[in-house]
Amino acid sequence: MKYNDIILRTQRNDTDSAISPGTRLLIRGGFMEQIASGIWITTPVGLMVRRNVENLVRKGMQTTGAIELELPILQPKTLWDETDRWQKYLKENIAFHLTDRKDNEFMLAPTAEEVITRFAANNLPTYRDLPKIFWQMTPKFRDELRPRQGIIRGREFIMKDAYSFNIDESSMAHSFDLMEKAYQQIFTQCGFDFVQVTADSGTIGGSGSAEFMAISDTGEDVLWCCQNCDYKGNQETFHNLVENATPECPKCKNTNLEEKRGIELGHIFQLQQTYSKLMNAGFMNSDGIKSFYWMGCYGIGISRIAQAIVEQSNDEQGIIWPLSLAPFTGVVIPVNTDKHLDTAINIYTQLQQAGINVLLDDRPKHIGEKLTDAELLGWPFQILIGKNWDQDKKLEVRQRWKKNYDREMFTQKDENSTPLATLTLTELQNYLVKCINNPNNQLC
């Protein structure tokens, strides 16, 4: 893609310093724009990031055999009354609700247990239909008490929610395990430094819940990690212990706990039969007796992921996208627009043809501005056509996540600074293809 084929506008002036680095960088880089409290525009390039997240999540869901569908966002009160959650959500003031022309009441769905349970009851009548996991990736609405930190806590956001339906407890636990493994894979592939913690089930209800937390100083949640065993827990689960003088690990009773902050990326619950019983939703078992579904539910904050990774992965110059989420693998930059643009177009075209998704910075700007933008926008690779090309047809390649390359001139200062100093086009292609095809998307 050429620069002008998409909206890429960066702000030279820094915005409010009271906001988190991720919020600040995504605004400065033009990945999102605010419209109201907790409501954001996803810009074209911001959407490219989110599509990458969505594709990773979709692949992860496929490994579990889960089936994708789409549930309505506008949901009738009558359905929510079946579980008594209409009351609950309105009382806590977190539901956006409205009435239609006939004065029937509706909610903009913050989650979808009721609808999916109804769907299951209609479509999974016997034990032969089980187990099944359904999932969707749709906008969700919550009138948050306090929206904050950009799209980390929005009032409109994209959530992946999945629901499993099982014949008994052990089957439910099996589905839970499948999802747990898929989540671990997804967050690893996204490039997160994350931990899995045991958590409180909150308003969703049920038991056996686990949260996946991205470690970040700007995180809203406090985690305690036992230094003695592998136990990691959300602070909420320590509540009764906090009131005592010294908190201890519930697993090994050790008191040496490390406190960290985290951003909740995903949360999985074993709902048991809470919803199926309330909604009288069940199946015929092999004995010909009606039984209630054993359920699990599994959420991932999709829109949140794009910002959470930036909270973790940034430096003075700007964003550092992991390869797996980057809108572009790299940017092709002619150092001198007059001299090198034709070559740059040529290189760009060949990389595209080799299946490498790169951006061409064909703007008639000074090299400094192009590099500053490349660093702010965080493309994993910067591919420069300059002196080395003039001399011996070599491209200069910079890796965004390596911090100590010489910013003034492209010169190799020490072994660790610029391991990929100069490459021929073929060498570069081979290298990039290898990186892209790495299943865990670890940067090479």
Next chain:
RNA sequence: CGGGGACUGGCCUAAUGGUAAGGUGCUUGGUUUGGGACCAAGAGAUUGGCGGUUCGAGUCCGCCGUCCCCGACCA
């Protein structure tokens, strides 16, 4: 909802109660091209809204709105 703060061209900021200023970005022309370069010209604002005090309000007062930060809740 409790506590704090803010609101001035797209963005960042200035203006003892006295002509709304500068930077950046944008447009045009020129120059320049290995780190946001330089020169010139230009467009862009009823200072969040309403009311009050005053000869005079961006500035003081009141009400309202919006947004941000800390807390309770959550993907």
